[in-house]
Amino acid sequence: MNDVKAITVDHLTKKFGNFTAVDNISFEVKKGEIFGFLGANGAGKTTAMRMLCGLSIPSSGNATVAGFDVYHQTEKIKKNIGYMSQKFSLYEDLTVKENIRFYAGIYGKSNEFIKNKTGVVIKDLHLEKEANKLVKSLPLGWKQKLAFSVAIFHEPEIVFLDEPTGGVDPVTRREFWNLIYEAAATGITVFVTTHYMDEAEYCNRVCIMVDGRIDAMDTPQQLKKACDAASMDEVFLKLARKALRSDT
Amino acid sequence: MKQFFSFVKKEFHHILRDPRTMLILLGMPIAQIIIFGFALTNEVKNSKIAVLDNSKDVATTALIQQINSSRYFDIEKSLTDYKSIDAEFKTGKIKMVIVFPQGFNEDLQHFNKAQVQLIADASDPNVANTLANYATAIIMDYQNRITDDRKLPYTIHTEIQMLYNPQLMGAYSFVPGVMAMVLMLVCTMMTAITIVREKETGTMEVLLVSPVQPLKIVIAKAVPYLLLSMVNIMSILMLSVFVLGVPINGSLLLLIAVSILFTLTSLALGLLISSVTASQQAAMFISLVGLFLPTVMLSGFMFPIENMPLPLRIISNVVPAKWFYTIVKSVMIKGVGFSLIWKEVLVLTGMMLFFLVLSIKKFKIRLA
Structure with missing residues (x-):
């Protein structure tokens, strides 16, 4: 792994009126890294991620994504990232192929590129029989995997995953993480928020947010050692117990 | 691109x-034109009436025959007793009773003066009024014929000409209304x-x-609806011309141009609604209650705006459909050119720009 920075965050803050959703956070993510962003509901994970995706303007601090500034170069950032939200993000009334074509189309990919890569993706996901079926006929796990493949279809530098595995069974979750590993192996940086602690173990590095601040940041192994805990679950409980904000 | x-x-x-979307988009305009064209009509035809003839002479027989043979009336019953009239009306089967007093023909011949009583069921005031007018017209017609040989000292002859809609067809006023309604519903909602x-x-x-x-x-969201609205405008116009027989007296091009303008206004309104609501139900509710009802009530196509109280007349000015309705009626029925409708077109353009700028601004604010 080299030392090129995919994301740099420097004293980033977001306030909504009197409420400080993200409070002076700083961190860096290396290219090709799988970076886990953990925290209870309402800890500020999604707000932080929205700022990095160019959906929300920070109140103060600096950040760059793929080398572009989040204040002035959001258009360039958008071209270089992929995004998958916690809500299911494909169109149910379009077929598998049409969804791929649509998303690739809005990223301005050429017809040839789309045609060639669609075949590869469908083969990788074993969706050959379902390629011309409506997405709503697929089981949830397949949809999530497809949504991930669509999010990285245009070959972004960084992919942001906002609680991507919500409501999915453990087996499918494991398969989903295999896809993430494959993507990371091709050099795509993965920024993932989750509150499943078993998933935190899969990350190269995790950062735990409590009340809008970063409470701990290290590899899962180091964190467990530092907190004298057997699993990430315990680490999280020890840290999150200090939280003042209630669950939202 | x-x-x-x-x-x-x-x-x-x-x-x-x-x-469901397809049904609303393409089925509704056709259904509305057909419903309004054939089912909802304020013309009065074949109304059932009763007659109480106390003289039974030449004149009354001739009159009754003439009334019965007109397409407006069917004589359902002959009454014999004044007291039975009330009971007849209460059954609801008849709409009017014509009463001839005793010695009708004698009075007419000897005193040049006779009386007829028309009693109408005014629980539906419009129908009662229309029926009384029709009956009076038939009686006047009869009177004119029998006085033909005897010159009256003075006669004023009224000649009525119904301009633009000689047959007084309801379709002339609701085709523009249905266009406003359909475009509003399709584009905005x-x-x-x-x-x-x-x-x-x-x-x-x-x-x-x-x-x-x-x-x-x-x-990109608006383009397909704009195209489908064009299809709707065309189908409504074709149905009105070929099925309902409503003519397009003005320029077809002008008519289509103002329809596009109104479509754009509706689209802008739809965008505005979408940027202030978070659920499909809320969007539908606002579109229906906030836009569809005013379009029906305050555009002048169901109820004449001139007869409304002042506050409603003022409110009607912010309803885009009112302006569109006025324009379409002028262009389609009266055959008016652009020089006479430019004020309405200007108002509609202003509204369109206002809604468009506001909705794009709102859309951006939501991003930050």
């Missing part, structure tokens, strides 16, 4: 795959719902993270 076409194609997929749906399902977020500019998203 490629982004844009991918988007428009996707929108068409959404529309074409949802049978459907656009609002389709954008809010993407917010609900979460796809909007993914679109906003993508490099597509918000303005492009909005325009």
Whole structure:
């Protein structure tokens, strides 16, 4: 792994009126890294991620994504990232192929590129029989995997995953993480928020947010050692117990 | 451009795959024209009436025959007793009773003066009024014929000419109304719902993270509805011309141009609604209650605006459909050119720009 920075965050803050959703956070993510962003509901994970995706303007601090500034170069950032939200993000009334074509189309990919890569993706996901079926006929796990493949279809530098595995069974979750590993192996940086602690173990590095601040940041192994805990679950409980904000 | 076409194609997929949307888009205009054209009519035909003839002479027999043979009346019953009239009306089967007093013909011959009583069921005032007018006209007609040989000292002959709509057909006034209603419903409600749906399902977020500019998203959403509205305008016009027999007296091009203007106004309103609501139900509710009802009530097509109290007359000015209705009526029925409708066109253009700027601003604010 080299030392090129995919994301740099420097004293980033977001306030909504009197409420400080993200409070002076700083961190860096290396290219090709799988970076886990953990925290209870309402800890500020999604707000932080929205700022990095160019959906929300920070109140103060600096950040760059793929080398572009989040204040002035959001258009360039958008071209270089992929995004998958916690809500299911494909169109149910379009077929598998049409969804791929649509998303690739809005990223301005050429017809040839789309045609060639669609075949590869469908083969990788074993969706050959379902390629011309409506997405709503697929089981949830397949949809999530497809949504991930669509999010990285245009070959972004960084992919942001906002609680991507919500409501999915453990087996499918494991398969989903295999896809993430494959993507990371091709050099795509993965920024993932989750509150499943078993998933935190899969990350190269995790950062735990409590009340809008970063409470701990290290590899899962180091964190467990530092907190004298057997699993990430315990680490999280020890840290999150200090939280003042209630669950939202 | 490629982004844009991918988007428009996707929108068409959404529309074409949802049978309910298709039904509303293409079935509703046809259904409305047919309902308004054939079922809802304020013409009075074949009304059932009764006669109480106390003289039974030449004159009354001739008159009754003439009334019965007109297409407005069917004489259902002959009464014999004044007291039975009330009971007849209460059964609700008859709408009017014509009463001839005793010695009708004698009075007419000897005193040049006779009386007829028309008693109408005014629980439906419009029908009662119309029936009384029709009956009076038939009686006057009879009177004119028998006085033909005897010259009256003075006669004023009224000649009435019904301009633009000689047969007084209801279709002339509701075709423009239905156009306003359909375009409002299709463009405003459907656009609002389709954008809010993407917010609900979460796809909007993914679109906003993508490099597509918000303005492009909005325009791409509107394009399919604009095209479908064109189809609707054409089908409504064809149905009115070929099925209902309503003519297009003015320029067809002008008519289509103002329809596009109104469509754009409705689209802008739909965008505005979509940017202030978060659920499909809310968007539908606002479109129906906030726009559809005023369109029906305050555009002048169901109820004449001139007869409304002042506050309602003032409110009617902010209803875009009122201006569109006025324009279409002028162009289609009266055959008026642009020089006489430019004020209404200006108002509509102003409204369109206002809603459009406001909705694009709102859309951007939501991003920050």
